[in-house]
Amino acid sequence: MSILFGKLTLAALPHEWFTIAGSLSLVLGALGVILLLAYFKRWKWLWTQWLTSTDPKKIGIMYIVVASAMLVRGALDAGMIWLQQSLSVGASQGYLSPEHFQQIFTAHGSIMIFFVTMGFLFGIMNYIIPLQIGARDVAFPLLNTLSFWLYVAGAILINTFFIFGGEFAATGWLAMPPLSELAYSPGTGVDYWIWSLQISGLGSLLGGVNLLVTILKMRAPGMTLMKIPMFTWTSLCSMALVVSAFPTLTIALLLLSLDRTFGMHFFTSSFGGNPMMYVNLIWSWGHPEVYILMIPAFGIYSEVVSVFSQKRLFGHTSLVVASIIITLLSMLVWAHHFFTMGAGANVNAFFGIMTGIIAIPTAVQIFNWLATMFRGKIILHSAMYWFLGFVFTFTLGGMAGVLLGIPGVDFALHNSLFLVAHFHTMVIGGALFGIFAGITYWFPKVTGFKLHETLGKYAFWSWVIGFLVSFTPLYILGFMGASRRLDHYDASQIGWQGLFIVAGFGFVIICFGAALQILQIVVSIKQRKENRDSTGDPWNGRTLEWATSSPPPIYNFAIIPEVTTRDAFWEIKSRQSSNSPLNKSIPPQYNDIEMPKNTAMGIYISGFIFLFGFAMIWHIVWLAVLGLVGAVICVIVRSFDEETEYIIPASEVAKMEAGRANYV
Amino acid sequence: MYNEINPVLNPPSLVEKSGYENKTILGFWVYLMTDLISFAALFATYVVLRNNTFGGPSGKELFSLPFVLVETFILLTSSFTCGLFTLAAQRNNKAQAISWLTVTFLLGVSFLSMELSEFSHLIQEGNGPQRNAFLSAYFTLVGAHGLHILVGLLWAAVSLVMVWKRGITPHIMNKLTRFSIFWHFLDIVWVFIFTIVYLLK
Numbered sequence: 001m002s003i004l005f006g007k008l009t010l011a012a013l014p015h016e017w018f019t020i021a022g023s024l025s026l027v028l029g030a031l032g033v034i035l036l037l038a039y040f041k042r043w044k045w046l047w048t049q050w051l052t053s054t055d056p057k058k059i060g061i062m063y064i065v066v067a068s069a070m071l072v073r074g075a076l077d078a079g080m081i082w083l084q085q086s087l088s089v090g091a092s093q094g095y096l097s098p099e100h101f102q103q104i105f106t107a108h109g110s111i112m113i114f115f116v117t118m119g120f121l122f123g124i125m126n127y128i129i130p131l132q133i134g135a136r137d138v139a140f141p142l143l144n145t146l147s148f149w150l151y152v153a154g155a156i157l158i159n160t161f162f163i164f165g166g167e168f169a170a171t172g173w174l175a176m177p178p179l180s181e182l183a184y185s186p187g188t189g190v191d192y193w194i195w196s197l198q199i200s201g202l203g204s205l206l207g208g209v210n211l212l213v214t215i216l217k218m219r220a221p222g223m224t225l226m227k228i229p230m231f232t233w234t235s236l237c238s239m240a241l242v243v244s245a246f247p248t249l250t251i252a253l254l255l256l257s258l259d260r261t262f263g264m265h266f267f268t269s270s271f272g273g274n275p276m277m278y279v280n281l282i283w284s285w286g287h288p289e290v291y292i293l294m295i296p297a298f299g300i301y302s303e304v305v306s307v308f309s310q311k312r313l314f315g316h317t318s319l320v321v322a323s324i325i326i327t328l329l330s331m332l333v334w335a336h337h338f339f340t341m342g343a344g345a346n347v348n349a350f351f352g353i354m355t356g357i358i359a360i361p362t363a364v365q366i367f368n369w370l371a372t373m374f375r376g377k378i379i380l381h382s383a384m385y386w387f388l389g390f391v392f393t394f395t396l397g398g399m400a401g402v403l404l405g406i407p408g409v410d411f412a413l414h415n416s417l418f419l420v421a422h423f424h425t426m427v428i429g430g431a432l433f434g435i436f437a438g439i440t441y442w443f444p445k446v447t448g449f450k451l452h453e454t455l456g457k458y459a460f461w462s463w464v465i466g467f468l469v470s471f472t473p474l475y476i477l478g479f480m481g482a483s484r485r486l487d488h489y490d491a492s493q494i495g496w497q498g499l500f501i502v503a504g505f506g507f508v509i510i511c512f513g514a515a516l517q518i519l520q521i522v523v524s525i526k527q528r529k530e531n532r533d534s535t536g537d538p539w540n541g542r543t544l545e546w547a548t549s550s551p552p553p554i555y556n557f558a559i560i561p562e563v564t565t566r567d568a569f570w571e572i573k574s575r576q577s578s579n580s581p582l583n584k585s586i587p588p589q590y591n592d593i594e595m596p597k598n599t600a601m602g603i604y605i606s607g608f609i610f611l612f613g614f615a616m617i618w619h620i621v622w623l624a625v626l627g628l629v630g631a632v633i634c635v636i637v638r639s640f641d642e643e644t645e646y647i648i649p650a651s652e653v654a655k656m657e658a659g660r661a662n663y664v
Numbered sequence: 665m666y667n668e669i670n671p672v673l674n675p676p677s678l679v680e681k682s683g684y685e686n687k688t689i690l691g692f693w694v695y696l697m698t699d700l701i702s703f704a705a706l707f708a709t710y711v712v713l714r715n716n717t718f719g720g721p722s723g724k725e726l727f728s729l730p731f732v733l734v735e736t737f738i739l740l741t742s743s744f745t746c747g748l749f750t751l752a753a754q755r756n757n758k759a760q761a762i763s764w765l766t767v768t769f770l771l772g773v774s775f776l777s778m779e780l781s782e783f784s785h786l787i788q789e790g791n792g793p794q795r796n797a798f799l800s801a802y803f804t805l806v807g808a809h810g811l812h813i814l815v816g817l818l819w820a821a822v823s824l825v826m827v828w829k830r831g832i833t834p835h836i837m838n839k840l841t842r843f844s845i846f847w848h849f850l851d852i853v854w855v856f857i858f859t860i861v862y863l864l865k
Contacts, residue, residue, distance in 0.1 A: 215688060266709065271796050277709060
C-alpha cells in the first residue's frame with residue numbers, strides 16, 4: 001500500500017468494457033459541459049446565480065436536475081438487467097458476467113432509491129413547502145445548500161469508480177453481511193457503496209432537520225397545524241421519519257465500514273459477530289425509508305385531486321390522521337423484510353399483523369381521494385391521469401404487499417420476483433407517478449408556462465402500459481418460482497424466457513414514455529408563449545403557492561399573507577371577488593425584507609467530505625485527514641461569520657412588485 | 665416554543681425578536697434527538713454483542729470500576745461547571761464566563777485523556793476492538809461518546825476565542841446555549857454508558 005495513493009493502483013483503473021464506456025461518457029460529458037459553459041462565458045453566472053445560491057427554489061430545481069441525470073443512469077442499469085435476463089438461458093450465458101450483473105442490479109437499486117426518488121422529493125419539497133406555508137425561505141439556508149451538496153457529493157462518489165477504477169458493490173442494494181464483509185467482498189465495491197450512501201444520507205438527515213423546523217416554525221400567521229396544506233403535512237410526516245430513521249442507517253453503515261476498514265467484528269461470521277443484527281438495523285431504517293418516499297407522494301395526489309376536482313379535499317382531518325398513523329406504523333414493521341430469519345412465530349405474527357394494519361390508513365386515504373372526486377367538477381388534466389394511474393397500480397401493489405405481509409405466504413415468496421414486482425409497483429406506481437403528477441402540476445409555478453398537455457397524456461399512457469407489461473410478468477414469474485437477481489436460468493424452466501422478454505419489451509415502452517416526457521419539455525419550452533401563465537394561478541388553485549406570481553420573486557411573498565382557513569388562497573380569492581374594487585384601491589405597504597446571502601460554504605464542506613469518503617474507500621490516510629480537517633475548518637470559519645443576511649429595502653421591493661405587475 | 669418553557673437557558677433579555685433563536689434552538693434539539701437515536705442503535709448493538717466474547721475476557725474482567733467512577737465524576741463536575749458558565753454568560757459577565765468555560769474545557773480534556781489511557785491499556789493487553797464482537801461494540805459505543813466529547817472540546821475552544829474577541833452578544837449567546845445543551849446531553853449519554861457498559865452484570 002503506497003502512502004500517496006493507498007490501495008489505488010494503475011491495475012485498479014477501468015479495464016472492462018462497461019466501466020471504460022462509463023468513464024468515457026462521464027469524462028466526455030463533463031468536458032462538454034465545461035467547454036460549453038466556457039464558450040458561452042456562463043461560469044460566473046452559474047456560480048453566483050445557481051451553485052452558491054441559498055434560495056430553496058433554485059436548490060429545488062438543482063435537486064431535480066441531478067435526480068433526472070441519476071434516473072438516466074439507473075434506467076440504463078435496468079435495461080442491462082432486463083437484456084441479460086432475456087438472453088441468459090440454458091447454454092447461453094448472456095452478455096454479462098455474473099460479477100458485472102451483480103454490480104449492475106446493486107447500483108440500480110441504490111441509485112433509484114437514494115439519488116432518484118429522494119432527490120426528486122427533496123427538490124419538490126424545497127421548492128413548494130416555503131411557498132405553501134407562506135414563508136420566504138427555509139429555517140437554515142446554509143444547512144439547505146449543505147444538504148444538497150452532500151447529496152451531489154454522494155451522487156458523484158457512486159459514479160466515481162467509472163473513472164478512478166475499482167468496482168461497485170456486487171451485494172444487492174442493502175449489502176447484507178457476511179457477503180458484504182471483507183472476507184467475501186475484498187474489493188472496493190462495498191466501500192464505494194458505503195461512503196456514497198453515508199454522505200448522501202447525511203445530507204438527507206440534515207435536510208430532514210431543516211424542513212421539519214421550517215414547517216414547525218415558519219408558517220404564515222394564522223396557519224395552525226390543521227390548516228397546513230396536505231403536501232406540507234405529508235412532508236412533515238416524511239421528515240419526521242427521516243430524522244428518526246436515518247440515524248440508524250448512519251450507524252449500520254458506520255459499523256459495516258468499521259468491520260471492513262478496521263477489522264472489527266460486528267457482522268462477521270466468526271469472532272462473535274452477528275450478521276442478523278445488520279439486517280435488523282438496516283431494515284429498521286429501510287422500511288421507514290419506503291414511507292419517506294411514499295407519504296409525500298400521497299400529499300401531491302391530495303393537492304392534485306382536490307384542485308382538478310375543483311372541490312375541497314374530502315376528509316382533510318382523516319387524511320392527516322391517516323398519514324400520522326402510517327408514519328408511526330412504518331416504524332413497527334421492519335421485520336417483515338426477513339420473516340425467514342427464524343425469529344419465531346410470535347415475532348413474525350406481531351410484524352405480520354402490524355403490516356396488515358397499515359393497509360387500513362392507506363385505504364382511508366384512497367377513499368378520501370375518491371370521495372373528493374365524487375360530485376366534483378373533474379378536469380381530466382394529465383396530472384389527474386397520473387393520479388388515476390396511481391390509484392390502480394397502488395391498489396394492485398398494496399394488495400400484493402398485504403399478501404407478502406402474511407408470514408406463511410412470505411416463506412414461499414421471499415426473495416422471489418413477486419417481491420421485486422411488488423416493490424416496483426409501489427415505488428414506480430406510487431412514488432414516481434406522484435413525482436410526475438407533482439412536476440406536471442407545479443411546472444407552471446416554476447417556469448411561468450404550462451407543460452404540453454397532449455404529449456403529457458401520451459407519456460402517461462406509455463408509462464402505465466409499459467409498467468404493466470414489464471411488471472405483470474414478474475408477478476407471474478415469482479409464482480413460478482423465479483428468484484430475484486438471477487443472472488442465468490436453466491432451459492428446463494419452461495416459459496420463463498418468454499416472460500422475461502415480455503418484461504424487457506415493457507421496459508422499451510417505458511423508455512418511449514420517458515422520451516415523450518423529454519420531448520414534452522422541449523416542445524413546451526418552444527411554445528412557451530402560447531402556454532404562458534400570466535396569472536400565477538393557472539389551475540384555479542387553493543393553496544398559497546398559487547397566490548404569488550409564476551415564477552415567484554426571490555422573496556416569494558412581498559407581503560406575508562394572513563391565513564384564516566384551510567385552502568388559504570381559495571379563501572383569499574373568494575373574499576376578493578366579493579369586494580374586489582375596494583381591494584384594488586388600497587396601495588400595498590411594503591417593508592424591508594431580510595434574505596440570506598449566497599454562500600459557497602456548502603460546496604466547500606461537501607467537497608472536503610467527498611475527499612474524505614474517497615480516501616476512506618482507497619485507504620489514503622493523508623487525504624482522509626485533509627478532508628476531515630478541511631470540513632471542520634470550514635465549519636469554524638463560517639461560525640465566525642455573522643453577516644449572513646442582506647436586506648432588500650422596501651423601495652426595491654415596491655419596484656420589483658411593480659415590474660411583476662407589468663409582466664402579469 | 666423552547667423559550668417559553670425554559671427561561672433559564674434563554675433569558676428574555678438576550679432573545680432577538682427575529683425568531684432566529686427559536687428556530688436554531690429547536691433545530692438543535694431535533695439534531696440532538698437524531699444523535700440520541702444513533703446512540704440508541706449503538707447501545708442496542710452493544711447489548712446484543714456484549715456476551716459474544718469469542719473466548720476472550722468479559723467486561724467484568726476488563727474494566728476497573730474505580731477508574732471509571734473517577735471519569736464519571738469528572739464529567740459530571742464538568743456539566744456542573746458548564747451550568748455555572750451558562751449562568752455567568754447570561755449575566756453577561758465575560759470574565760466569569762471565560763473562566764468557567766476554561767474549567768469545563770480542562771475537565772473535558774482530563775475525561776478524554778483518562779478514556780484514551782483506558783483504551784490504550786486495553787489495546788496493549790491484546791484486547792483491542794479487533795479481538796471479538798464484544799470489544800468491537802465496546803470500543804465503538806464508548807469511542808463514539810469520546811468523539812462527541814472531542815467535538816465538544818473543539819466547540820468550547822472556538823467559543824472561548826469568540827467570547828474573548830467579541831464578548832457575549834445575543835448571537836453568540838445562542839451558540840453558547842447550544843453548546844451547553846450539547847455538553848449536558850453528552851453527560852446524560854455517559855450516565856447510560858456507565859450503567860449499561862460498566863455496571864450491568
